[in-house]
Amino acid sequence: MPLSSRQQAVVDGWLPGAEVVADHAWGLVDTTVLQVRHQGQELTVKAGGPDNHHIGREIDAHEHFTAPLLPDRAPRLLHADRASSVLVTTWLPGHLVEGHAAEVQPETYRQAGELLGRWHGQASRPDEGWLAEQRDRAARWLDQPHRIPPEQVDLIQERLARARVERVTLVPTHGDLSPRNWLVHRGRISLIDFGRAAWRPAATDLARLEAGAWRDRPDLEAAFFAGYGQDPRATDWWPDTQLAEAVGTAAWAHQVGDEPFERHGLQMLSDALAG
Template sequence: MDRSLSTLTDTQRDLLREWLPDLHVVRDHSWGLVDNVVLEVESQGQRFVVKADGETNHHIARELDAHEQWLAPWVALGRAPRLVAGDRSAKIVVTEYLPGHLVLGSDAQRNPDTFRQAGELLAILHGQPAVIDASYEARENAKILQNLDKEHRISPELETELRGIVMGWPDEPVALVPTHGDWQPRNWLVHDGRISVIDFGRAALRSVLADWTRLEARDFREDPAREAAFVEGYGADPRESGAWFRERLREAINTAVWAHLIGDEPFEEQGHQMIARALNAS
């Protein structure tokens, strides 16, 4: 048995044998930081991607939600992979393989046209019917306070300040749309100059602003031309000051806490920088 497959459960391996006869692993794309497996595989002359969660991970359900409810416009354009098979209870999903290489760290990341295309694609996703949710802000605020209860390296004085800010935020209805949840170059592929999208393990209904925060944290800061191109592609700039501050600070706190818990020190440091920048801009 391939070592990459040995980490799967018996049920997951049985399903793969049923779905993809004569499967063999081409490449293991797993990060190793979280409890999941991402494999590029081949079966009967075709290439696929297999994603499977371990006991502590719950991303596959969101992957399947995205494929079943929101990705059809991208799939029709060839800009997202087609769902082949999946099983929520077994926590495994198979999609078609999209050609290309990651934008992250490539010349394409320095090309503003990449961000214009990314803006266009995001506008398509966000342009699907919205749902008005009167409890979204309260739920998100509660999550922040719960995260601050976890182990982290935010100073006690700053933690007290952050709790006060969050508890003072308004609770108002928000229009929720399908969001990717990790919208940045590490989840974009480029092939012959065309951008496509992968990894839907954080997809969910959220505010449109949720898909802007991670670009603001790094790529927009590195080159304003990327930001201008992204806004052009998206067609508008939805970053109203009050809501944008709340979304940025939530993302910053979540990043600092989560990265500490998984031991990713560079990402944790980015989270602390994001907190400082959000507070300075408030």
Template sequence: MPPSLTPAQASLVQTWIGDASPVADMSWNLDTVVLHVRTAAGERIVKAAGPKAHHHLLREIAAHTGATGPLVEAGRTSRMLHADSDAGVIVLEYQDGVLVEGSPAEYAADTYRQAGELLRLLHDQAARLDDELEERENAKALAWLERPHRVSSDIAAEARRVLRAAPARPVRIVPTHGDWHPRNWLIDQGRVRAIDFGRFAWRPPQTDLARMDARQWLIAPGLEAAFFDGYGDDPRDDTWNLEKLRQAVGTAVWAHQVGDEAFEAQGHRMLAAALTAF
């Protein structure tokens, strides 16, 4: 069963939007409620986090407070209408469309051209150097490997070796989505829109390419060129292989912890492929 709103969250939502009738429960059973509702003022999305997902809701609030403006202005993502960080609940405008993942648009070149254009809007807002991010990210990946997982001992040992030996240097960071791939895109009458900023953070721009690189671009390589046609250039640098390794570790371990066997299997494939570069 999906989680439900707490009484405090429900009270806030009632105060913000009044009476609302349910349209659909879009929750992913991961300690976050996502509800499509209809109100007197129009359709809305209500997102509420439980204790395990509260930090994701905070990231989403940060994204909508300071980074999604260009996408909102272009009509390519929701505007946040209400938010309470302490209660862990937000209300967003509803966006028409269906998920790109699993639809015919998932392997259409124009989808990726548009996705590249949208991601560039997000990335181009600001940039700065971070002297410590690489060290933090390597440490985070090593910490993932200390949690329960089903990565083979040989592969885990090799991943640890690479991560511990990786040099840390300053990197350019920008506002990133953190989970940029077809499961977080909608398509409506041919227009691609972005959803779910729960992994928003300042990171190197190449980090937003890893999900596509591990799946859709492997299956249909022409989609990569279409994406960069929209994005404008290729932001990958000499830390790209290390980034793919870190994301592979996080995917394999996290998916095991939440019981997503298909995503866990993808993580294992990502790990094996990433290590070949070292």
């Protein structure tokens, strides 16, 4: 998606004469991700459409959550305009871990665990309603277009009806923690893409790893916790969280046409129901 005329004017004001080097958008949602060069410096420009909530959350993350990872393990915010849904950050060199040799190396996960530990450890607060909100969000996904098998929908609804609701501790979370949102550069891992960052229980950041990269790779899981520390999944409500995450992943991926990610969500769902 190209920048709107308003967004382009805002970016031109910040970065006059900037040259677009590459377009890194996934092409699935109305988010623009441009690598640009301005006065000899590589930068990232991200922008969203009128119904896009990710840019606002990304700005929130940069303003409140990323400090423990700066200056080089997360991008640094340089400019932001909430009204225009556009921001500029530093450009981090490297390759996406997904599809790279680093994706199957334990050291990658040890570093990712250490970085997430810094992110989670900066603040916490109690919350009485998060689990109920999670249950209700999962139920709403089932009312939207999806390709979850009908027999699984019945099982999900039964599970949601008896899902635990209790007080939990919330921390700043990344929200989409997986190798597709990690960079590797000269053996160092950094985190990117904070469009789902929010206050949640710490364990929620592990749902996609558990169903993906850690599947049949206990060595990668062990390496992650060597960096992170104590496993936050040791709760009675974790299975309900896995289920809700799987429902949201499968339905969202279907709606944006990301078939590989949809298959991943459906596998997450099968695993959650089997567990």
